[in-house]
Amino acid sequence: MGTWNTAIDGNDTFLDIYQDFFDLYNQGKDPIEVSKQIVKDYKESFDDYDDRNNSLFGLALAQWETKSLDPILYKQVKEIIEAGSDLEAWEGSDIKYLEKRKAALDKFLIKISTEKEKPKRRAKPKFDFTTLELVKLAAPDHKKSFEASEHYINGAYSQTGSAIYWGPGNGGSIFYFEGRGKFISARWIDSQTLEITYDRDIIFTKKDDTFFYNGDQGKIIYLPK
Numbered sequence: 001m002g003t004w005n006t007a008i009d010g011n012d013t014f015l016d017i018y019q020d021f022f023d024l025y026n027q028g029k030d031p032i033e034v035s036k037q038i039v040k041d042y043k044e045s046f047d048d049y050d051d052r053n054n055s056l057f058g059l060a061l062a063q064w065e066t067k068s069l070d071p072i073l074y075k076q077v078k079e080i081i082e083a084g085s086d087l088e089a090w091e092g093s094d095i096k097y098l099e100k101r102k103a104a105l106d107k108f109l110i111k112i113s114t115e116k117e118k119p120k121r122r123a124k125p126k127f128d129f130t131t132l133e134l135v136k137l138a139a140p141d142h143k144k145s146f147e148a149s150e151h152y153i154n155g156a157y158s159q160t161g162s163a164i165y166w167g168p169g170n171g172g173s174i175f176y177f178e179g180r181g182k183f184i185s186a187r188w189i190d191s192q193t194l195e196i197t198y199d200r201d202i203i204f205t206k207k208d209d210t211f212f213y214n215g216d217q218g219k220i221i222y223l224p225k
Contacts, residue, residue, distance in 0.1 A: 006100040008061070008108045013051045017042055017058035026123045031068035035059060053086045057108065064112040067119040074112065081105045128154050134184055141191035143216065146174070148184050160184065164194070164211050171213065174220060176206040183225060192218035200224035
């Protein structure tokens with residue numbers, strides 16, 4: 001059963017279901033549809049003798065907190081607690097553990113038996129933008145530099161992009177493509193000519209052939225490898 005302690009949320013199954021419910025709920029999805037997805041994703045847990053009760057408890061609390069508690073689910077949880085069937089999984093445990101578990105179950109039932117005044121607020125989605133530098137190369141005139149990097153949002157690869165910068169906040173993008181780990185390299189032939197070497201299977205979503213800023217103009221040469 002993977003139990004940690006006698007608390008209603010003191011086990012892996014409960015926490016996994018509860019957390020996954022709110023991961024979807026916080027994305028703006030309807031709690032009823034989220035419940036259907038949870039039941040589908042955790043079918044084995046809901047069907048398993050050892051995991052079933054904690055699965056139902058985790059889903060019930062999540063539904064209660066979002067004011068979407070299914071009456072059928074509530075009835076199932078109520079019958080489990082009042083019949084003492086959940087305590088059967090603790091058979092052989094010290095009497096003190098049984099008493100603590102029973103107290104936790106009784107408190108949980110009282111809690112979900114009274115409708116929550118307001119649904120739990122959705123947490124704002126995490127947005128963490130990071131980059132992995134691939135190329136950083138100053139031009140011979142030392143007025144500008146070329147940079148290319150992989151972009152990640154919340155740890156997931158998004159795209160690979162590049163830009164020429166003439167100082168902090170001054171510059172513009174040169175190319176974009178999708179393809180993590182693709183080869184990309186560059187060299188300045190002179191201060192007005194940038195040569196880009198790249199994997200020939202790259203498909204660019206943006207590919208500029210020139211650059212310009214405040215009178216500084218040049219060209220970009222692309223060489224597939």
